[in-house]
Amino acid sequence: MLFNSLHFGLFFPIVVALFFATPKRRRWILLLAASYYFYASWKLAYLGLIFSSTLVDYVAGVQMGKHESRAARRPYLLLSLLANLGILFTFKYFNFFVGSAEAALASMGLA
16 A cells, blocks of 8 residues: 555544544554554565564563663664564665676676
């Protein structure tokens, strides 16, 4: 769903209205479901990406909550950051870097 589509024009106000009608302790469920629907409406395969990101972040958050010291929480934060930035890099920048590497190798006579 594109941000300038009629679909989003209907989706957004409905989610906002439901958000304020939902009790505060349950709003996260609505936002999670709306996020999953938003991703799935673009391409169903993206649902796996957001689910895996959610799972990694949830586990990291639970583990960080079990530790009081910053040093003990840091590995879980790094895991979360690496997983999410890895997904971003793979789907947004991977083709750019591969294309740049191919062009650089081709300029040196390497295929």
